[in-house]
Amino acid sequence: MKxxxxxxxxxxxxxxxxxxxxxxxxxxxxxxxxxxxxxxGARNILKVFIEETSVQSLKNVTITQVGCMGxxxxxxxxxxxxxxxxxxxxxxxxxxxxxxxxxxxxxxxEPIQRHxxxxxKG
Amino acid sequence: xxxxxxxxxxxxxxxxxxxxKDIKKQFEIELEVLGLKDEVGLIMTGCFGxxxxxxxxxxxxxxxxxxxxxxxxxxxxxxxxILKGRIVDRLTITNPLNKTQxxxxxxxxxxxxxxxxxxxxxxxxxxxxxxxxIAKDGYQALGHVLMNMTxxxxxxxxxxxxxxxxxxxxxxxGKKWQFTKNTVSSQxxxxxxxxxxxPGAFMDRAILEGDPHSVLEAMAICGYAIGSNQGYIYxxxxxxVAVERLEIAINQARELGLLGNNLFESSFSFxxxxxxxxxxxxxxxETALIQSIEGGRGMPRLKPPFPAIKGxxxxxxxVNNVETFANVPVIFLKxxxxxxxxxxxxxxxxxxxxxxxxxVNTGLVEVPMGTTLREVIFDIGGGIPNKRKFKxxxxxxxxxxxxxxxxxxxxxxxxxLTALGSMMxxxxxxxxxxxxxxxxxxxxxxDFTVDESCGKCTPCREGTKQMLDILNRxxxxxxxxxxxxxxxxxxxxxxxxxLCGLGQTAPNPVLSTLKHFKDEYISHVIDKNCKAGVxxxxxxxxxxxxxxxxxxxxxxxxVNAITGWMKTxxxxxxxxxxxxxxxxxxxxxxxxxxxxxxQEVFL
Numbered sequence: 001m002k003x004x005x006x007x008x009x010x011x012x013x014x015x016x017x018x019x020x021x022x023x024x025x026x027x028x029x030x031x032x033x034x035x036x037x038x039x040x041g042a043r044n045i046l047k048v049f050i051e052e053t054s055v056q057s058l059k060n061v062t063i064t065q066v067g068c069m070g071x072x073x074x075x076x077x078x079x080x081x082x083x084x085x086x087x088x089x090x091x092x093x094x095x096x097x098x099x100x101x102x103x104x105x106x107x108x109x110e111p112i113q114r115h116x117x118x119x120x121k122g
Numbered sequence: 123x124x125x126x127x128x129x130x131x132x133x134x135x136x137x138x139x140x141x142x143k144d145i146k147k148q149f150e151i152e153l154e155v156l157g158l159k160d161e162v163g164l165i166m167t168g169c170f171g172x173x174x175x176x177x178x179x180x181x182x183x184x185x186x187x188x189x190x191x192x193x194x195x196x197x198x199x200x201x202x203x204i205l206k207g208r209i210v211d212r213l214t215i216t217n218p219l220n221k222t223q224x225x226x227x228x229x230x231x232x233x234x235x236x237x238x239x240x241x242x243x244x245x246x247x248x249x250x251x252x253x254x255x256i257a258k259d260g261y262q263a264l265g266h267v268l269m270n271m272t273x274x275x276x277x278x279x280x281x282x283x284x285x286x287x288x289x290x291x292x293x294x295x296g297k298k299w300q301f302t303k304n305t306v307s308s309q310x311x312x313x314x315x316x317x318x319x320x321p322g323a324f325m326d327r328a329i330l331e332g333d334p335h336s337v338l339e340a341m342a343i344c345g346y347a348i349g350s351n352q353g354y355i356y357x358x359x360x361x362x363v364a365v366e367r368l369e370i371a372i373n374q375a376r377e378l379g380l381l382g383n384n385l386f387e388s389s390f391s392f393x394x395x396x397x398x399x400x401x402x403x404x405x406x407x408e409t410a411l412i413q414s415i416e417g418g419r420g421m422p423r424l425k426p427p428f429p430a431i432k433g434x435x436x437x438x439x440x441v442n443n444v445e446t447f448a449n450v451p452v453i454f455l456k457x458x459x460x461x462x463x464x465x466x467x468x469x470x471x472x473x474x475x476x477x478x479x480x481x482v483n484t485g486l487v488e489v490p491m492g493t494t495l496r497e498v499i500f501d502i503g504g505g506i507p508n509k510r511k512f513k514x515x516x517x518x519x520x521x522x523x524x525x526x527x528x529x530x531x532x533x534x535x536x537x538x539l540t541a542l543g544s545m546m547x548x549x550x551x552x553x554x555x556x557x558x559x560x561x562x563x564x565x566x567x568x569d570f571t572v573d574e575s576c577g578k579c580t581p582c583r584e585g586t587k588q589m590l591d592i593l594n595r596x597x598x599x600x601x602x603x604x605x606x607x608x609x610x611x612x613x614x615x616x617x618x619x620x621l622c623g624l625g626q627t628a629p630n631p632v633l634s635t636l637k638h639f640k641d642e643y644i645s646h647v648i649d650k651n652c653k654a655g656v657x658x659x660x661x662x663x664x665x666x667x668x669x670x671x672x673x674x675x676x677x678x679x680x681v682n683a684i685t686g687w688m689k690t691x692x693x694x695x696x697x698x699x700x701x702x703x704x705x706x707x708x709x710x711x712x713x714x715x716x717x718x719x720x721q722e723v724f725l
Contacts, residue, residue, distance in 0.1 A: 002379075002387055004265040007256065014257035020128045020163070021182045021246070033207040047161075050124045062183045063126060065207030 019059070026060030027106055028081040034068025042076040045093045049078070052102040061106065074117060080105060089117040125163040127204055128182040132245065134169030134331055135324070135363055137177040141193060142166070145177055148196040156205055168332015170245035172232055173485040175215060180227060180245075187227045188213040232483055235502050237464065239472045240288075240325075240448040241488045244332030249367050252374040255335040261380050263454035264339050267346060268386045276347040277303055280450070283458035284470035289315060289406070289443030290518065290547045291623075292469070292536035295450075298440060301430035302348040305438040310350035312341050313434065313441045315411060316357035316364070319403040320519030321570060323550030325474040326444035328486050330357065330364035333448065334371035338381065338394055340450035345392040348440050353394040356411050360401055368396055403520075403574035407622050408441040410576065421576045422622035443548070445474055465491030469535035477503050479552040480510065489534070496530040499553060508707075510555040514638065518547025520567040520574075521627035523634025524560070543634045545627070557706075559656035560639040561646050564632045565593040571628040582625030585616035589632060597657040601647040610636055645718075655716040661701040662719050665692050669713040675705035 031037070031046045046065060053061050069077050074091035080101070081087045088111050090101060097115055104110050113119055131137075131146050146166055153159045170178045175189035179199070186209055188199065195213055202208045214223040215230070224230055238244075247254035255261070267276055281296025302310060314337055318326040330337065341353040357365055372394055375381040383391040397415050404410045405420040412434050414420040433439025449471055453461045462470045469491040475498060476486055482504030489498055499505065499515060506512050514524040523544035525532070532538050536546050554563065568590045577583045592609045595601050613629035613636075620626045636643065645651050652660040665675070671689040676682075683699045686692030694705070694714075706714045 004262070004269055004386065007261055007265050010253065011256050011259065011262070014253040017125070017163075018128075018247075018254060018257050020125060021130070023185065024183075031207075033205070035206075038206070046126060050126050054124055064183050067206055067208045 016054075019054075024060045024062050026062070026083055027058075028062045028064070030064055030066045030079045030081070032067070032069035032075060032077045032079075033065040034072070034075075036068055036072035037075045037077065040075040044095070045076045045078065045098055048095050048098045049102070052099055053106070056102060056107060058102070058106055071117065074120065077117065082109075090115045091117040091120055126161050128163040128165060129204075130165050130167050130180040130182065130245070132168075132170045132176060132178040133166035133249075133363075134173070134176075134328055135361075136169065136173040138363065140177050142177045144193045145179065145191055145196060148193040149200065152197055152200040153204070156200055158200070158204060162204060165248045166250075167247060168244040168249050169328040169486055171236075171241065171328075171486040171488075172230075172483060174483050184209070184225075185227045186225055187215065187230065189215050232485075232487070232502055232504070235493075235497065236488050237472050237490050238488045239452050239461075239464075240329060240336075240445050240474055241332070241486065242452065243336065244328055244486075247333070249332050249334055250370050252335060252371065252378060252380075255333070259455055260335055260451075261339055263451040264342050264346075264380070265386050267343050267454055268388045268390055273303065273347045273349060276343065276454075279458050280347070280453060283453045283461040284465075284468075285446065285449055285453065285461065286469060286536060287443055288445035288449070288473065288549070290521065290545060292546060295442060295446055298430060298442070299344060299347050301428065302350075302438050302440040305431055307438050309352075309437045310348055311434045311437060311439040312345045312348070312350050312353040313408075313411065313415070313439055314341055314353065314355040314444060314447055315406065315408065315441050316355055316361075316444045317399045317406045317411060318358065318361075318444070318548060319401075319406050319574070320521075320548050320550045321567075322476060322478040322552050323519055323548045324476045325486060325549050327361050327364050328474075329444050329448050330361065331367055334364075334368045335375065336451055337368075337444055337447045338371060338375055340447035341394055342381065342385065342392045343450055343454065344440060344442065344447070346390050348438075350440070351391045351393070353392065354397050354415055354434070355394060356397045356399055356405070356415060358401055359398040365396065365398065372396070402576070403570075404576045404622070404624050407624060410622070411441065412439065419576075421578045422624070424621065445549070466533065466535045468537060473534065473546065473549060475549045475551045477551050477553065479516075480506050480555040480558070481553040482507050491535045492533045494531050494533055495525060498534070498551070499530070503553070506553065506555050510557060513554045513556050513558060514560065516544075516552040516554065516563065516567075516631070517550070518545040518627075518630070519550045519552075520570050521545060521623070521630055522547045523630045524554070524563070524638060526638045543637060544630070557654050557656070557703075559597075559652050559654040560635045560642050561593065561597055561652070562654075562656045564635045565590070565597060567631040568593060568628065571624065575624065575628070579619075579621035579625060581616045581619040582621065582628065585612055585620075586625070586628050588612055589616070589629065593632070596643065596646050597652070597660065599646075599650050599657075599659040603644075603647055606636070606640075606643050606647060649718045651716055651718045653716055655701070655703050655706055658701050661703075661716045662696060663694050663699060663701065663703075663705065663714055664717040665694055666713045666715065667691065668711055670711055672710065674708045674710065675714060678704045678708040680704060 076093045077091045179188040179191045277299045285295040286292045402420045407422045410420040410422040429439040474488045572586045575582045655661045669691040676684040683695045
């Protein structure tokens with residue numbers, strides 16, 4: 001250990017690994033991981049969400065999983081709850097859509113209307 | 123892949139003894155089977171504090187709190203929660219008020235009223251991984267102190283924070299550091315007193331097991347302030363987990379250059395070694411502790427000269443308790459003013475208490491000074507189990523005294539507890555209900571101090587033994603009123619004339635029970651009756667008229683001493699009764715109690 005700066009660098013590195021354990025109050029992403037969700041590839045979606053938020057270094061985002069969300073035909077689905085508690089349900093997710101959501105919804109705060117469940121179901 | 127779930131398993135001694143290690147192993151197996159190994163982080167932490175519900179497992183990011191987990195439950199948690207995102211309801215805690223399941227750790231009242239400073243990392247980080255401590259701003263305080271402050275500024279900051287010794291005495295820590303700093307010497311020592319001996323106290327163990335680095339960091343800060351470059355941690359050999367984690371922590375800190383030569387490229391060097399105690403209670407006294415480190419027999423000596431002038435091997439030595447040290451890094455991270463703003467005017471900061479005895483939430487709590495005893499026992503502790511009535515709380519272990527119902531609204535701080543005839547002590551809190559006999563409690567603590575007295579001074583060696591003899595006479599039914607007078611006289615004599623803290627405080631349990639529960643002593647001596655039904659010789663269980671004849675007592679009696687028809691009053695055969703008290707606990711209407719023997723003849 002040479003200086004306080006070294007220590008701070010070490011701290012920031014270590015913090016990344018412990019990020020899951022921090023209580024956050026920002027966006028909450030819940031991914032449907034019932035049997036239906038898992039069968040249609042929700043695990044990969046979950047993985048991409050985690051990777052993307054980490055790449056974009058979004059700190060205040062909780063990513064978690066929930067059971068079946070009810071609309072099994074539209075899996076994989078993810079519900080995004082923003083700071084105000086408003087919920088957006090995205091459906092038929094793919095890796096590309098997830099990246100788009102992270103970019104547009106989480107960072108630019110603009111929900112992507114065409115992927116929302118409410119839009120799809122008409 | 124990045125870890126998406128962290129499973130925190132409590133690795134405090136309490137949970138370890140109920141198979142926390144097997145639970146971790148089982149998690150590893152199950153996660154391997156499900157192919158989730160890379161996504162889930164398994165962390166064994168220090169004590170979460172809610173030992174009653176152990177073994178405890180917490181899952182992040184959902185903050186789900188699972189209680190009483192067994193290795194068999196691990197499969198369910200993995201398949202349901204980790205794989206499918208469904209919380210396993212049967213393992214969550216039921217809220218006693220509205221019978222709903224408590225899923226989130228923040229909903230637990232137990233944690234809501236606490237403020238964690240000394241225990242800040244306990245149960246939050248892996249104590250065997252220095253990087254997790256560093257992530258929580260660990261060693262930042264040390265770096266800041268070494269680079270930006272002079273030793274005198276460090277001492278001043280601690281003085282300003284108002285931190286007082288958490289070992290029990292409550293001596294201002296800043297003042298102690300100043301004394302040692304002022305003594306001119308080529309060699310000085312820092313000692314961490316981890317010889318936690320009070321029956322029922324385990325907060326120092328929890329800190330050492332859950333956050334050993336905070337103690338190491340604080341010792342280095344202290345070393346810089348007083349001009350010492352060698353520290354010793356005197357820890358009981360009975361704490362194997364704490365010793366093991368301390369050793370790991372010291373080695374990790376040395377590897378990263380946070381202990382050793384020229385820390386942060388300054389001219390300051392500091393190293394720490396562990397010394398094991400052999401389990402003598404008296405070695406918690408600082409001069410006895412120093413004797414023991416030197417290799418001698420642990421016996422206290424006269425003060426002054428205080429260790430700050432002449433301590434270990436004759437050099438100035440600063441001795442602080444584990445919890446005191448655990449507070450130090452936070453003072454430098456957040457500032458003395460912040461620390462001073464917590465607690466009461468004279469006692470700043472928080473205090474950790476170990477709740478034990480007749481209480482729902484046995485465990486470890488940390489509350490700001492100034493919290494009332496009632497809040498600690500009834501709100502955080504959850505009150506008395508089995509619908510029994512609160513009788514007294516013993517604070518300060520064998521050196522403290524009992525506090526009764528009427529004083530429960532006292533705000534906890536050093537002065538208030540001393541004024542009540544008890545003391546802060548190291549923080550053990552034993553709660554007693556109506557089934558505890560106060561004479562027996564006094565006898566228990568005295569028995570402990572008689573065992574632990576080192577024998578150097580006569581009042582403590584002989585006086586406590588005589589007191590114990592009297593108490594033994596009383597509980598066996600041979601006591602007289604003169605014995606009680608004699609007991610009180612002896613108690614003051616031992617208190618006033620003993621050499622060290624052990625003897626000076628040993629009579630406290632007797633004096634405080636005599637003060638608050640003299641009627642119990644008198645009923646032991648005159649009526650030959652122990653109302654609580656604890657002292658065997660003085661217990662005569664009788665069933666009273668409000669018996670509903672349910673027959674529960676008869677079914678619970680191990681020697682079939684109770685007879686009676688259903689729905690009529692039952693009778694105990696006193697010749698057959700072995701006074702185990704099983705019937706008393708079983709009775710749904712509290713109809714069974716111990717009565718004076720004459721009364722029983724008429725019934």
